[in-house]
Amino acid sequence: MIIFFKKDRLSWEVVDDRAQMLNSDALLELICKIVKKHYDIETLCDPWFIMDRIDEIDYVPKNKAQEKILGIIESLVEYGK
Structure with a gap:
């Protein structure tokens, strides 16, 4: 983006x-x-959408936070490739 x-x-x-x-x-x-x-922005490795997901992590319920954080890490790894 x-x-x-x-x-x-x-x-x-x-x-x-x-x-x-x-x-x-x-x-x-x-x-x-x-x-x-x-597109499913949870799987995109675009830095714009990664930052949006990082900004919204504070509003994610605790039981889903780990899943969201792992998704962000996977997107960062993919972006790094």
């Missing part, structure tokens, strides 16, 4: 400069929604 955003940074800046209905922040949110709708 971040790679996609950084790769096309100039295109995003053009959208921001036009100051129309959408800006780069809105497009990023829309892309996140599309990815979350079509």
Whole structure:
């Protein structure tokens, strides 16, 4: 996700400069929604979604925390490859 955003940074800046209905922040949110709708973010090794999962770990019930943490570690290992 971040790679996609950084790769096309100039295109995003053009959208921001036009100051129309959408800006780069809105497009990023829309892309996140599309990815979350079509993929299981618990298995993705994208750093953006890994950070989201780490941020949400405080709100996971204790009986599921270990499973979530192991999933995050697996995603980090996969990202490292």
